[in-house]
Amino acid sequence: xxxxxxxxLGVLVSGGGTNLQxxxxxxxxxxxxxxxxxxxxxxxxxxxxxxxxxxxxPVVIHEDKGFSDRQSYDAVIAExxxxxCVELVVLAGFMRIVSKIMIDAFPxxxxxxxxxxxxxxxxxxxQQQALNYxxxxxxCTVHFVDCGTDxxxxxxxxxxxxxxxxxxxxxxxxxxxxxxxxxxxAIKLYADGKLMVEGRHVRILT
Ligand code: GRF
Numbered sequence: 001x002x003x004x005x006x007x008x009l010g011v012l013v014s015g016g017g018t019n020l021q022x023x024x025x026x027x028x029x030x031x032x033x034x035x036x037x038x039x040x041x042x043x044x045x046x047x048x049x050x051x052x053x054x055x056x057x058p059v060v061i062h063e064d065k066g067f068s069d070r071q072s073y074d075a076v077i078a079e080x081x082x083x084x085c086v087e088l089v090v091l092a093g094f095m096r097i098v099s100k101i102m103i104d105a106f107p108x109x110x111x112x113x114x115x116x117x118x119x120x121x122x123x124x125x126x127q128q129q130a131l132n133y134x135x136x137x138x139x140c141t142v143h144f145v146d147c148g149t150d151x152x153x154x155x156x157x158x159x160x161x162x163x164x165x166x167x168x169x170x171x172x173x174x175x176x177x178x179x180x181x182x183x184x185x186a187i188k189l190y191a192d193g194k195l196m197v198e199g200r201h202v203r204i205l206t
Contacts, residue, residue, distance in 0.1 A: 007034040007191035010086035012077070012094035013041045017048025019092035019113055022180035023187065024055050032184055034191050037084035040077060042096055058084070070099040078105040088190055091145065092183065103147055108197045110145040111190070113183045115175045117141060117157055122150035127172045130162060137161055138171070140179045142186040144197060153202045155186045155195065 011020050020039065026032040039052035042064045052059045060080055067073040078101055081089060091098070091112040102110060116126035118141040121133075130138040139159040146152040158178035162171060189195050189204060196203040 004033060004192075007187070008085055008087045009034050009036045009090055009187070010081040010084055010088070011036055011039045011052075011090045011092050013039060013046050013048035013092050014043050014095040015046055015048060015093045017046065017051045017093065018176060019179055019183050020048045021051050023090065023092065023184050024051070024057075026184040026188075028055075032188050032191065034088075034187060037086055038080065040080060042094070048093070064096065070097070071101050074099045074101045078102055081106070088187065090183070090187065097149055098145055100147055103145065108144050108153075111155065111183075111186060112143055112145050112150070112152070113179050114141045114143065114150050115172065115179065117159065118143060118150055118154060125168075127168050127175065131166060131168065131171060135162055138175065140175050140182055142182050144202065153197055153200055155189070155202050155204075156182045158182045 011023065013020055023036065027034055036057050038058045038060055039048065040060045040062055041049055042062060044061045044063060049059045062076055064073055087109065089106050089110040091110065098110065114126060116130060117139045121129040137159050139157055141154055142156045143154045144152040158181065160174045160178055194205045196205060
């Protein structure tokens with residue numbers, strides 16, 4: 001048991017929220033010394049919001065319609081996260097690129113989960129990209145977010161095989177199972193103070 005205060009998380013979502021659920025489950029199982037202070041979504045119909053509400057986690061819907069630029073949208077998100085005293089921002093299926101305002105507000109404190117072995121297959125439809133390329137293995141990557149797209153320092157990766165006859169759905173499901181292990185594990189390393197960012201590299205302290 002640790003006497004360290006739980007790491008305060010802010011989780012940003014846009015969709016089904018299975019990665020959010022994996023974080024919730026780890027916390028509730030006593031495997032992750034963290035608390036989710038708020039869940040923020042750019043989509044009012046994200047099922048992730050239902051998951052959060054079921055677990056009495058505050059939710060904020062900040063729809064991205066009508067914002068002229070990314071910075072003004074992100075400025076609101078950053079303010080909400082500060083109000084909840086968030087220490088680590090987790091992009092759990094958040095389908096927007098965060099801007100410099102967010103990076104500056106949370107330096108080396110924004111994590112993203114991507115369904116490919118970066119730097120392979122960045123951006124959208126990574127699973128389809130892997131199938132189209134014909135790779136034998138793909139996987140997922142947890143990384144700190146920088147101003148690029150899926151280009152920040154890599155924290156953890158997990159490999160999955162691409163099977164004969166795989167579809168996007170079957171491959172995505174196999175990758176998701178690893179995502180649900182890798183993301184909480186990366187958050188745990190951060191919460192336990194075991195991650196040190198040195199330029200492009202992340203050192204995991206033992
Ligand atoms: C995951 O595949 C994640 O890698 C990607 O978006 C998907 C989100 O899934 N960024 P969920 O909303 O966590 O179920």
